[in-house]
Amino acid sequence: MPRIDLYRNVHMGQRARLFALAVEVGAGDSADAAAGKRAAERCLAMTGELREHAEHEDTFIHPLLRERDPAAADALDAEHLRLDAALAALDDRARAFPAASPDARPEAQHALYLALNELISAYLAHLHAEETVAMPALWRHCGDDELAAVLGAFRASRTAQEGLTDLHRMLPALPPAVRASVARATVASVPGSEAGRSLDALSGTLAPEQRARLYADLGVPEAWALR
Known part of the structure; x- marks a missing residue:
């Protein structure tokens, strides 16, 4: 590992x-x-x-x-x-x-x-x-x-907005599998009712094809984020 x-x-x-x-x-x-x-x-x-x-x-x-x-x-x-x-x-x-x-x-x-x-x-x-x-x-x-x-x-020292900014800067440059792993861990850290909105927010700087791939890798439809 x-x-x-x-x-x-x-x-x-x-x-x-x-x-x-x-x-x-x-x-x-x-x-x-x-x-x-x-x-x-x-x-x-x-x-x-x-x-x-x-x-x-x-x-x-x-x-x-x-x-x-x-x-x-x-x-x-x-x-x-x-x-x-x-x-x-x-x-x-x-x-x-x-x-x-x-x-x-x-x-x-x-x-x-x-x-x-x-x-x-x-x-x-x-x-x-x-x-x-x-x-x-x-x-x-x-x-x-x-x-x-x-x-x-380090993560505890960041506000929610600072943590989101960190993800926005990083995620577009990562390979799909790594991006999905980071997104999965991030979504898992919020209450279930907020998971869709959290995923929608953290994927905000991804190109359309990157966003589609992320949702596919996570096994959820993009519309899930809007529920």
């Missing part, structure tokens, strides 16, 4: 949304000031989300890692320096882009695109370190009960 992985699902969601954001920024119409402003705002929202995610890891995961495997924890700390610089650089570009003059906007957009991709480069290295250094270290030194306690503490 697979061991509990504290990183995999959330990291898959982050990768998918970072790549989509890079395409959006790169392909945007620099003559459309309103669209440029929205793209800049999405970049700032992403850096805010990534910082919040790092705070969650620092609170719930990395103290246990540092206690059990200080060398693995040191490897993650080294990644933070490059990552922090890339986050700050993207923030600067995103804040400057909406104020660029029409003539300067094409180059400002490309500078934003480059800054975003520099962050993605740094962030991918960070995710790789967590997935290939930190998680194996936790598997070596911790039992599944300890890893489950970490997940439980």
Whole structure:
């Protein structure tokens, strides 16, 4: 049976949304000031989300890692320096882009695109370190009960809306079987009378074909959610 992985699902969601954001920024119409402003705002929202995610890891995961495997924890700390610089650089570009003059906007957009991709480069290295250094270290030194306690503490710290947002960010990037497993566990945690509405809410960011597959995998008709 697979061991509990504290990183995999959330990291898959982050990768998918970072790549989509890079395409959006790169392909945007620099003559459309309103669209440029929205793209800049999405970049700032992403850096805010990534910082919040790092705070969650620092609170719930990395103290246990540092206690059990200080060398693995040191490897993650080294990644933070490059990552922090890339986050700050993207923030600067995103804040400057909406104020660029029409003539300067094409180059400002490309500078934003480059800054975003520099962050993605740094962030991918960070995710790789967590997935290939930190998680194996936790598997070596911790039992599944300890890893489950970490997940439980994090989930308990989230409001219902924050938990739903976490699922919305993650579910579209997961394989169908994993998506169904997450959805099944989520629905099982609410009263039976709320199960349909809960499934309808958590599947809100899925593409139509993903949503249809989820309901098929769970063995319920999509109309069940509307009862």
